[in-house]
Amino acid sequence: MAIILAFVSLAFVVAILWDSFEAMIFPRRVTRRFRPARFFYQTTWTLWRLVARRFSPGRRREAFLSIFGPLSMLALLATWIVLLILGFAALHWSLATPMRTPDDQSHFGAYLYFSGSTFFTLGYGDIMPVQNFGRFLAIVEAGLGLGFIAIIIAYLPTLFQAFSRRETTIALLDARAGSPPSAVELLSRLGQARQLDAAGPFLAEWERWAAELLESQLSFPVLSFYRSQHDNQSWLAALTAILDTCALLLAGVKGKHAYQAQLTFAMARHAAVDLALVFKTPPLAPDPERLPAERCQFVRKALRDAGLDLTEDGAGIKHLAELRAMYEPFVNALAHLLLFTLPPLVPERATVDNWQTTAWARRAPGIGKLTLPSESDEHFD
Secondary structure, three states, X not given: OHHHHHHHHHHHHHHHHHHHHHHHOOOOOOOOOOOHHHHHHHHHHHHHHHHHOOOOOOHHHHHHHHHHHHHHHHHHHHHHHHHHHHHHHHHHXXXXXXXXXXXXXXXXXXXXXXXXXXXOOOOOOOOEEOOHHHHHHHXXXXXXXXXXXXXXXXXXXXXXXXXXXHHHHHHHOHHHHOOOOOHHHHHHHHHHOOOHHHHHHHHHHHHHHHHHHHHHHHHOHHHHHOOOOOOOOOHHHHHXXXXXXXXXXXXXXXXXXXXXXXXXXXXXXXXXXXXXXXXXXXXXXXXXXXXXXXXXXXXXXHHHHOOOOEOOHHHHHHHHHHHHHHHHHHHHHHHHHHOOOOOOOOOXXXXXXXXXXXXXXXXXXXXXXXXXXOOOOOOOO
């Protein structure tokens, strides 16, 4: 029985070490059905969502949800450490490792204390092994503990750098597409400013952002739970707005940026589908419909009024519906899981951009509706 317990304890330690390796170091998506880290997040996020739903949608709910990402990361690291300490304590206890203790009794509490002090390399010396094998285990645990803490110290800055890169580009979308971002608002502002030529480089930048989003959140899935600084912004809203923009350009707008729109659409959809696969969220059609049939003509009129050259009504609307069906069920499933709100294709009402607001007033003094300069302006340089 002691040998079986020793093997179980050893397997437990190896499993925790492997799980932490996959989560913090291994750069590929892990497809194994059961993982301790995945079980941890499925359980804690389910409970957190239940509590969050008791708040009405708004700032209080968003503030509560924003805590989960950083807090869960710290909780997971602490859980790994506690489990490793318990595993080594159980291994010593099952092997009845001879120890020199103040009361000359080797009980599980003494092994647990020794394991904790060894893992953190405290070196008090009040409890110590007296045989070579026990000393060997102590050295192994101390080395693992030192290496584990070093990896955590290196891991957290890497995580926050990936978060910062993601959010920087999202912040740039505010003045271009509104808050929350909208595809029709984005294209309308470009058209009104006569800057449609800027759509190509803009979409190229967002193609790279989508690729970085996919890479970082496959490597660090916990980043998906990190929410943006503003309640009306999120990585999922930005991804959806860019997909909407590409869909509108491909289906309804004549121009020379169709190829770049196709590339950006492909990369952004790839990110949405793969992240839905990571979280095991089956496609879920939006309810209610994000663009009802009666609003399609309104969208076309808004784009036409902004100076965009549109394709024929029937073919464009049908193609747009086909493109939206390729990504909307996936982003909507992620939104349902993470309690995000998908942005509309066209704003229901006029909104104020985040840059136009202050803590003291809804709109900053002297700042009106955002109007980008065009080449026809008298003082345009």
